[in-house]
Amino acid sequence: MIKTSKMPAANGKISIAPSILSADLFRLGEEVKSVQDGGADWLHVDVMDGHFVPNLSFGPSVVSSLNGKTDLPLDVHLMVEEPMLFIEAFARAGADLLTVHVEAKDEIVGALEFIKSFGVKTGLSIKPDTDPELISPLADLLDLVLVMSVQPGFGGQAFLPSSEEQIRRVRDIITRSGRNIWLEVDGGINAQTAPLAARAGADALVAGNAIFKAADPVLALKQIRQAASDI
Numbered sequence: 001m002i003k004t005s006k007m008p009a010a011n012g013k014i015s016i017a018p019s020i021l022s023a024d025l026f027r028l029g030e031e032v033k034s035v036q037d038g039g040a041d042w043l044h045v046d047v048m049d050g051h052f053v054p055n056l057s058f059g060p061s062v063v064s065s066l067n068g069k070t071d072l073p074l075d076v077h078l079m080v081e082e083p084m085l086f087i088e089a090f091a092r093a094g095a096d097l098l099t100v101h102v103e104a105k106d107e108i109v110g111a112l113e114f115i116k117s118f119g120v121k122t123g124l125s126i127k128p129d130t131d132p133e134l135i136s137p138l139a140d141l142l143d144l145v146l147v148m149s150v151q152p153g154f155g156g157q158a159f160l161p162s163s164e165e166q167i168r169r170v171r172d173i174i175t176r177s178g179r180n181i182w183l184e185v186d187g188g189i190n191a192q193t194a195p196l197a198a199r200a201g202a203d204a205l206v207a208g209n210a211i212f213k214a215a216d217p218v219l220a221l222k223q224i225r226q227a228a229s230d231i
Contacts, residue, residue, distance in 0.1 A: 005096040006073040007042070007121040007143065010182040014228045015041035015204040016221055017075050017184070021057060021155050022208030031212060032070050038218030039225070042097075043072040044186070044206045047090070049080040052104065053153030060093035067094025075206075077125065077186070079152050080104065083111045091118035099123025099146050102134050112141040123184070127152060128160050132169040139177035144204070145170050149197065150187030156209045159188030164200045171201025191220070194228035202228075 018040050023031040032043060043066065048057040063074055073096040080086050083100040090098055098115045102108055102124055112122045124138060125146035135145055147170055149163035167185060174181045185197040186206035194205055207224055214220035 005119060005121045006071075007075070007096045008073070010144075010180045010203060012203065014198060014202075014225055015182075016225050016228075017042035017044040017204060017206045018211045018217075018221065019044040019046060019155070019186070019206050019208035020062075020212075021046045022212040024212070029069070031217070032066065032072070034217055035211065035221060036070055036072050038221050040072055040221060042075040042204070043070060044208075045074060045076045045095075047076060047078050047080060047086065048153060049082075049086075052081045052101065053079045055153050060089040063090055063093040063095055073097065075099070075123075075184075077123070077146065078104075079125075082106050084114065087111065087114050088118070091115065091120045095120055097121040097123050097144060099125050099144060101125045101127070101152075102138075103127055103130060108138065109141065112138065116141070123182075125152075125186075126166070126170075128162060128166065132166060132173060135170065135173050136177070139173065139179055139181065142179070142181050144182040144184055145174065146184045146186055146206075147202070148187050149185050149189070149193075152187075157188055159190075159193040159196070163187070164196055167197060167200035167202055174201075189224065191223045191227040194224045195231050198228040199231045 123144035150157035184204035190210035
């Protein structure tokens with residue numbers, strides 16, 4: 001199965017990807033429709049295997065249930081030890097982008113090429129303490145780099161101050177590659193931290209609690225976008 005991914009090419013504008021990890025799952029359809037109507041660009045789906053990170057989260061059935069029922073591209077982040085075991089199922093479920101971790105056990109070039117074989121966009125994520133230079137030799141295979149600005153595995157954490165330097169280093173790597181690659185940041189993003197990430201070079205921001213736990217999620221989303229754009 002070769003699909004046509006809905007993920008756009010990097011365009012220099014700030015994109016906001018609400019993370020459904022923080023949504024009220026009892027009302028998931030309503031929550032997704034709300035942020036879609038409120039101007040979200042993508043929908044972020046965190047997948048946890050209980051090994052790479054301690055928690056468990058969503059399986060392919062959640063992506064399948066969203067696929068075709070939202071216009072938003074499905075940005076699926078595989079926080080898993082062995083991505084090769086997960087890629088096909090999530091690609092067939094409807095993921096538009098699949099991001100794997102450079103720290104995963106599987107051979108990363110093979111994993112990225114396997115993602116591409118399904119017509120799905122490729123992402124590579126790094127933890128806060130990982131050397132960004134590990135991305136450099138893989139740039140030709142990438143559509144997105146995801147910088148974790150918290151330790152992966154738990155929602156609601158605070159943005160790590162060291163993340164700004166990580167983001168700057170990744171932006172430099174992307175610039176040197178000469179390729180049109182998104183730089184996404186995930187962890188502790190809100191209206192106060194979004195400008196820090198954007199100023200350092202991010203052009204896509206994942207926000208969970210700051211949107212879905214807000215009294216007015218749509219207003220929160222717009223405030224994050226505005227704060228990131230006013231730099």
